[in-house]
Amino acid sequence: MKNFNPKMRQSMIALSALLATTTLAPAASAADVSIFLWQYDEPGISTWWRNSVAAYEAETGNRMVVRNTTGAQYYQQLVIEMASGDAADVIGVNTSNLHELVSAGKLKPLDDLLSDPAVKARIQSGGWDALTVDGKIYAVPIAGRTLEMIYNACYFEEAGISGPPTTPEEYLAAARKLTKRDESGNITRYGTSMMNASEDPTYEMLLMWTIAHGGRFADADGQFALTSEPVEKALTFMKTIYDEGLAPRGMSETDQRSLFATGKTAMTIDGQWQFPFVEQNNPDHYDCYKSASRPWDGVATGGVTVALALNADAKEPEAAQAFLELITRPEIQSTFADHSPFVPFGVDAVSQEQIASRPYLEPWLKSIGTAIPITVPGHENQFNTIWPIVVNGVVASLQDGVEPKDALAEVQDELEGCCGK
Numbered sequence: 001m002k003n004f005n006p007k008m009r010q011s012m013i014a015l016s017a018l019l020a021t022t023t024l025a026p027a028a029s030a031a032d033v034s035i036f037l038w039q040y041d042e043p044g045i046s047t048w049w050r051n052s053v054a055a056y057e058a059e060t061g062n063r064m065v066v067r068n069t070t071g072a073q074y075y076q077q078l079v080i081e082m083a084s085g086d087a088a089d090v091i092g093v094n095t096s097n098l099h100e101l102v103s104a105g106k107l108k109p110l111d112d113l114l115s116d117p118a119v120k121a122r123i124q125s126g127g128w129d130a131l132t133v134d135g136k137i138y139a140v141p142i143a144g145r146t147l148e149m150i151y152n153a154c155y156f157e158e159a160g161i162s163g164p165p166t167t168p169e170e171y172l173a174a175a176r177k178l179t180k181r182d183e184s185g186n187i188t189r190y191g192t193s194m195m196n197a198s199e200d201p202t203y204e205m206l207l208m209w210t211i212a213h214g215g216r217f218a219d220a221d222g223q224f225a226l227t228s229e230p231v232e233k234a235l236t237f238m239k240t241i242y243d244e245g246l247a248p249r250g251m252s253e254t255d256q257r258s259l260f261a262t263g264k265t266a267m268t269i270d271g272q273w274q275f276p277f278v279e280q281n282n283p284d285h286y287d288c289y290k291s292a293s294r295p296w297d298g299v300a301t302g303g304v305t306v307a308l309a310l311n312a313d314a315k316e317p318e319a320a321q322a323f324l325e326l327i328t329r330p331e332i333q334s335t336f337a338d339h340s341p342f343v344p345f346g347v348d349a350v351s352q353e354q355i356a357s358r359p360y361l362e363p364w365l366k367s368i369g370t371a372i373p374i375t376v377p378g379h380e381n382q383f384n385t386i387w388p389i390v391v392n393g394v395v396a397s398l399q400d401g402v403e404p405k406d407a408l409a410e411v412q413d414e415l416e417g418c419c420g421k
Contacts, residue, residue: 222378
């Protein structure tokens with residue numbers, strides 16, 4: 001990752017000033033405020049979390065008690081904590097589980113915090129929108145992601161492609177040109193990455209190409225639309241890429257990312273975190289890697305991936321709310337990009353210096369405020385039931401040869417049976 005020392009130094013000066021000028025609350029009023037996270041010990045972002053906690057403790061005299069887990073164990077641990085009745089005061093959430101927690105009555109609306117319009121104005125409106133249920137906001141958006149196009153410009157030039165594709169048709173044509181085979185017909189370079197294994201990124205892959213073909217997984221009334229023309233076109237598009245061998249078959253997302261980073265795949269649709277990964281694993285060719293907006297006119301998928309909510313049964317609700325308010329402040333938000341590849345939701349939180357140092361960020365900065373969650377509208381609290389059903393249908397079509405129309409009909413029937421309105 002490139003060096004951002006000027007901005008980082010300014011941010012640390014601002015944070016140091018905050019720490020130095022705050023007045024500690026009297027010891028008698030100090031509280032222990034618990035917080036449940038899955039990133040507190042991750043390299044890079046852990047520094048931001050620890051600095052934020054330190055600033056809060058210095059300003060309030062309260063103590064933050066951090067409960068941390070891994071990303072893989074997060075959801076299971078969250079369910080256990082909620083069921084135990086001893087969940088943390090502040091809870092890390094995302095758009096995939098927010099509705100489920102709200103439906104269960106586990107989160108408190110942020111009416112008091114957002115009664116001050118200045119607090120709400122610090123964060124991009126799209127972040128608040130994504131965390132709104134029945135007209136009430138339940139969490140503070142911290143950071144998010146979208147998936148945009150990343151491509152090897154050196155391969156594009158070699159193949160005679162003048163620039164990144166802007167439509168699905170252009171994308172497919174580019175994938176064909178960029179795929180290379182040896183004299184025996186064996187693939188030596190894939191034209192594109194495409195998630196197609198039995199894992200949740202395959203669900204989002206189908207959703208993205210559905211949007212690219214003008215559709216969604218549900219209609220305006222929340223009725224499932226997996227048999228609609230745009231979804232069938234999306235799966236047919238994916239099957240063409242799969243059948244022609246333009247993307248790795250049955251390979252995990254992690255392994256496909258490694259292939260792209262090391263130059264064995266020519267283009268992908270992924271997050272901005274790929275650039276530091278490429279720089280680490282393929283430094284000699286790092287300058288070949290460029291970014292562009294997704295190859296369709298519709299919205300991006302993703303949005304809020306990290307948010308903080310208040311436990312409805314928080315033991316220290318006022319002290320916990322004070323931490324949420326501090327997290328929204330510009331001097332805290334502006335340091336986020338110094339420590340994480342994700343995009344903060346603070347208004348103008350990414351400085352011009354940071355953008356100049358990482359020009360590849362532009363597509364993600366443009367799309368983060370309007371990106372849609374990957375959950376199905378009207379069925380947000382059923383996401384963990386829905387995505388495996390959709391993925392099974394995709395895998396049946398790509399790997400087992402079931403026609404897209406038939407595979408999607410089975411998905412539609414199963415979704416209506418388990419989760420229909």
